[in-house]
Amino acid sequence: MKKWGFFVIIILLLLGLKAMNITPTVQQTHKDIAKEDHDIQRGTLTSAQTINITQDQVYQGNLLLVNKEYPVHQDSVQSDVVNLFEHKELLQGYGLLDTHIQLSERVAQKFLKMIEAAEKDGIQHFLISSGYRDFEEQRSLYQEKGSDYALPAGYSEHNLGLSLDIGSTQMEMSKAPEGEWLQKNAWRYGFILRYPKDKTAITGIQYEPWHFRYVGLPHSAIMKENNLVLEQYLDFLKEHKSTSTVVNGTTYDVMYHPISHNMTLEIPVHHHYETSGNNIDGVIVTVSK
Incomplete structure (x- = not known):
């Protein structure tokens, strides 16, 4: 009789929880994200907003891969490139090698x-030696310096406006405190060391301790955590379709979508999102919440 009484109490508790609409909290796994992404595309999530994705977006954004196989498209160049010397509000705490540097x-x-x-950490001798270069400037540099120093026009990240060469006014970057600080902390601000010493076989570029590229959060955090260069990160997204991470208390869901034609996607309503092409065949949608 006591056992029956115990079961009755359990049943009443469960009915009470259901009536109160209380559901357990479940930590979302990698597979859960993929399922949610699939449900979003099918329109089965009740609160969603529709976004339009065009084929042109494959060549726009922060995550574009530029190398000897994938050149810069004209639409890939950042539209807000400025001369840093002419914008004093941007020129604080560091120097410029010359007055023509753009970014x-x-x-x-x-x-x-x-x-x-x-x-704030006592590191303060930074110098920008190069930023954005248009195709003509890149072509002239390549003709003057050759392939050991420069890349052909359209095949350099400097043609995007997202990359810059950072130096120290005290010593070469590979030995400078500025270089050490950046390698440890640049990811926190959306930057990556684009050509690390241990990834030359993947990037095809020799170690450049001065060359940093902006990819944005959470991508820089994921790449830093998993020791990935951009080539590897894009391959990872293409293989797994989605991933999730938490940075500074914000949850990010990152989803890869192959693009062969204009299409629409649905994402949770009232969530901030960003899109970026990979400069190859797809678009990465990043939703933060």
Whole structure:
């Protein structure tokens, strides 16, 4: 009789929880994200917003892969490139090698925040030696310096406006405190060391301790955590379709979509999202919440 009484109590508790609409909290796994992404595309999530994805977006964004196989498209160049010397509000805490250096204004603002953080750690001798180069400037550099120093026009990340060469006014970057600080902390501000010493076989470029590329969060965090260069990260996304991470208390869901034609996607409503092509065959949608 006592056992029956115990079961009755359990049943009443379960009915009460259901009536109160209480559901258990479940930590989302990698497979859960993939299922959610699939449900979103099918329109089975009740609260969703529709976004349009065009084929042109394959060649736009922060995650474009540029190398000897995948050149820069004209649409890939950042639209907000500015001369840093002419924008004094962006030129604080670091020097310029010359007065003609250009960079995406948005990336320059991120760089400025990073430099301010480094200064708080006592690291303050930064110098930008190169930023954005248009195709004509890249062509002239290649003709003057050759393939040992430069890449042909359209095949350099500098043609995007997302990359910059950072040096130290004190010593060469491979030995400078500035280089050491950036290798440890640049990911926090969306930057990656694009050509590390241990990844030359993958990137096809010799070690460049000065060359940093903006990819944005959470991508820089995922790449840092897993010791991935951009080539590897894009392959990872293409293979797994989706991944999730938490950075500074914000949850990010990152989803890869192959693009062969214009299409629409649905994402949870009231969530911030960003899109970027990979410059190959797809678009990465990043949803933060």
